[in-house]
Amino acid sequence: MELLHHGAVTGVTGSCHELRLANNLAILVDCGLFQGENTNDTEQPIDFLHPGIQALIVTHAHIDHIGRIPYLLEAGFNRPIYCSAATAALMPIMLEDAIKIGLTREVLVIRRLLLRLKRLLRPLSYQQWTAITAIPGLAFRLIPAGHILGSAGVEVHYSPAHTESGSTGPARRIVFSGDIGCRDSPLLGDPQSPDYADILVLESTYGDRLHEGRAQRQQQLQAIVERCLRDQGTILIPAFAVGRTQELLYELEAIIAAFQQHQLSGASGMSWQDIAIVLDSPLALRVTEAYDDWQHWWDTEARRRVRQGRHPLDFTQLHIVPDHDRHQATVAYLKRTSAPCIVIAGSGMCTGGRIMNYLQALLPDARTDVLFVGYQAQGTLGRELQQQPHQVTIGNKAITVAATIHTLHGYSAHADQQGLLDYVAGMNSLPGEIRLVHGNTDAKKMLAQKLREHFSIQVTLPTA
Template identity: 50%
Template sequence: MEVIHHGGQRTVTGSCHEFRYARGRAVLIDCGLLQEGDSSDEAQSIDFAIDDIEALVVTHSHLDHVGRIPWLLAAGFRKPIFCTTATAELLPLILSDAIKIGITRDRRVIEGLLDLLQELIRPLKYDQWLSISDDLMIRFRQAGHILGSAYVECEVGGERIVFSGDIGCKNTPLLPDPTPLEKADWLFLESTYGNRLHEPRRDRTSRLSQVIQRSVENKGAVLIPAFSIGRTQELLYDIEQIIDELQRQPNEKYEFPVVVLDSPLAAAVTERYAKLKALWDEEAKERIAKGRHPLDFSQLVTITSHADHERLINRLRTTGEPVIIIAGAGMCTGGRIVNYLEALLPDARTDVVFVGYQAYGTPGYQIQMFGPLGGYVELNGERVIVNAQIHTLGGYSAHADQQELLDFVGSAEGRVKRVRLTHGDPAVQKILAQKITEQFEIPVDAIE
C-alpha cells in the first residue's frame, strides 16, 4: 500500500490523495482546488495517470477538496464518486459555481458536466460499509466540519487506513460533533490549525455583537468575507441569536442593522441547509421547536442579482447606515466581497471581520496582516488603502484546533499506529507532529 499526494500535503488547500491499495488498483480521496499561490489552469490540471483509479471518494464539498473534479471529468474519469447524502445535495451547486468562474460560462458545457457528475455520484449514509472491490471497503464517519462532511475509513486486508478530510470543532452550531475514531493503523490527519487554539464560541459571539453595535453607533458597514458552505450558515445562526437576545432586553430600543446575504451560491446552499435540517444538531432543532428561524429571520435580506449588488454598493459609498454584508469569497480572492472592499476599505466607519483561514498571498491575508498597520491591499490591480477596522474571530473556524486534533487522535478505541499530517503549512505540521509524538508516542511521518 502507498499514498501519493497530488495536492494538500504541505499546503492548506488543494487536497488530493491517491490511495494505492493493491497493484494496479487505487481510489482517489478528494480532488481539490489550490487556493493559494499558483492557481493557474496548469496548477489545477490533472497531471497524473487515472487509469488505475477505481473511484473518487469525497470527504466534503468545499472547493479545496472538490474543485478539480471538473478537470478530472475532462481528463476522462468515468468511475463512481462516493460521498455522503448531504454532500451529494451540495456538490452540484458548488461545482456549477466553480465551473462558471474557473472554466467556462457556456451553458451547454456546464450542463453537460453537471449531468455527468449526477450520473457518477453514489450517495452513502454515515457509518455504512461499502465494498469498492474484493480487497477494499470504505465507510464515512461524521467529521463535524460542514453539513455532510466526513472522514473516510478504508479497510484493506484487516488494516484500517483513515483519511480525515477536514475535522470540525466541537459544539459547532447546526452540526454534530465529530465521531470518535474506532481504530487507525495509518491516519492521514489534517493540520490546518495544528499550532493554535480557537477562542471559545461564547467569546466569538460576544465579539461579533460588539462589532455590530459599533456599526449601529457610527453608521458604518460590517463586511464579512465568508465561505458559502458552513461559515455563512454559522454566522446567520449566531446573528439570529444576537438579535433575539437584544430584542429581549427590557426597556431598551435597539436599531439593528439589516443583514445582507449577497451571494447567489451562499443563498442556494443556505436553502439546502434548511432542507436538510434533519441532520442538524439538537441545539438547532430546539431553536426551531421554539418557533425561531436561525437561517431565515426577518432582518435578513438576500441579494442574488448583480444589478441589486451594484445598487447597494453605490448607495453605501455615499450614505452612512448600519448594515452587515456577508459575501464570498472567503479569502477575498474574487466574488462580490471584493467590490465591497474596494468601495469601503478606505472608510474608517467600516469593519471587516475575518472568520476563516486566510491563506498566505491571498488578498484576505494582506488585509488581515497589513490593514491594522494602516497599509493597503491590491484588488483588481489597484492599490486600496485600508482605513477600516480589521477583526479576526478565530472561534468561527470550521477546522479543529490543536487540542481538538489531539483529542481526535486520542479518541481511538485502539491505539493509532502511524500518522501522516496533511492539509497544513509545514511549520505548523512540525509543531503538531511533536505534540502527537510527545502525547501518544505515535510515529509521525517526516515532514519534507
C-alpha cells in the first residue's frame, strides 16, 4: 500500500491524494485546483492518471478540492466519482464557473464536460459503507466534516485478498480528513471524528493559530461595519461562494434583527435597517439557493429562525446584482459616490471575479474598507492586500491603496489548532501515523509539534 500526494503538500491548494494498492489498483481522494503563488489556472497538469485508478472520492465542492476534475476528465478519466448528495448538487455549479475561468467559454465544450461529470457522479449518504467492486477488499464511507454544505471526511477500509497461502496482509484503515470545519456553525452540523485510523491524512490550514468564538466574531463584525460606515464609505468583502458568503449573510441578518433601530453615530442618522447589503456574485447566489434547498441539514438555531418568520439568507436589506450590466453600473455608482453599503463579491482570495472591478475602482478612496474573512494563499492579491501595501497591480494597472484593510479570522470555515487537536482526541483510538497536508510550512510544523506533545504520536510532513 502506498500513499501519494499530487497536491496540497507545500501549501493549502491543489488537494489530491492517491491510495495505491496491490496490482497497481488505486483510488483518488479529491482533485483540486492549485491557486496563488507559482500557479497558472490554464496549466493544471494531470500527470498522475493511470489505468489502475478505479474511482475518485470528493470530500467537498471547494475549487481547491475539485477544480482539476475537468482536466482529469479531458485526460480520459471515466470512473465513478463518489461524494455526498449535497456535494453532488454543488459540484456542477462550481465547476461550470471554474471551466469558464480556467479552460474555455465554449458552450458546447462546457455542456459536454458537465454531462460527463453528471454521468459519473455517485451521491452517497453519510455513514454508508460503499464497496469499490474493482478493488477487492476495499470499502469506504463518508463522515460529516462541518466545513461547508455536504463536506465529508473519507474513511477507507482495506482488507487484502486471501490466497491459498493465506492473507496478503493485515486490514488497514486510512482516513482522509478533507477540510475540517468549526463546531457550532448554524448552517452545518458539527465535524465528526473517525473511529480509528492506521494512517490519518489531516489538513493543517490553521494549525498555528486559534480563532475567536462565534459571539466574539459577530461583535467584531458589527464593530468594524459600524466604524466603517461612520465614514460614509463602501465596505468590500471578498468572499468564497460556498460557505463563507452564506455564513456572512446569516450573521448580518442576526445583527440587523438585533440592532435594526440602533443609530450609527456620525453616519447621518443611518441605522442598521438602512444598510444595503449587495450580493454581487452569480455563483454565490446559486450556491445560496442550494443551501436553502438543504435546510434540513441546518442546525436547530437556524431552523428556529425560519419558524419565526425570519430568513437568514434572504432578507429585506439584501440586494442581488442580477447580471453583468447591473454589476458595471453598481461599480460605477459606488466609484462616483462611495455610498455606504456592504458589497459581498467573489473571488474570496481576489484572484478573479467581480471583486476585482470593485477593488480597482474603490481601493484609491480612503473611505473604502476591505474586510477579509477567509484564508488568503501566498501569491494572491488578497494576501498582498493584507500586507497593507501602498500600491497593487490589477489588470496590468498600478492601483493606489488608500482603503483600510481588515482581517477577521473567526469566520474561517476551517477548524483552528484546537479544533484539529479535538478532532484527533475524538477518535476512539489514536492513529498509528498522522500525515499533515493542506497547510503552509509554519502551520504544519506548529501543529506537528502540538500533536506530538498531546498524543506522543508519529507525525509526518509529506513532500510528494
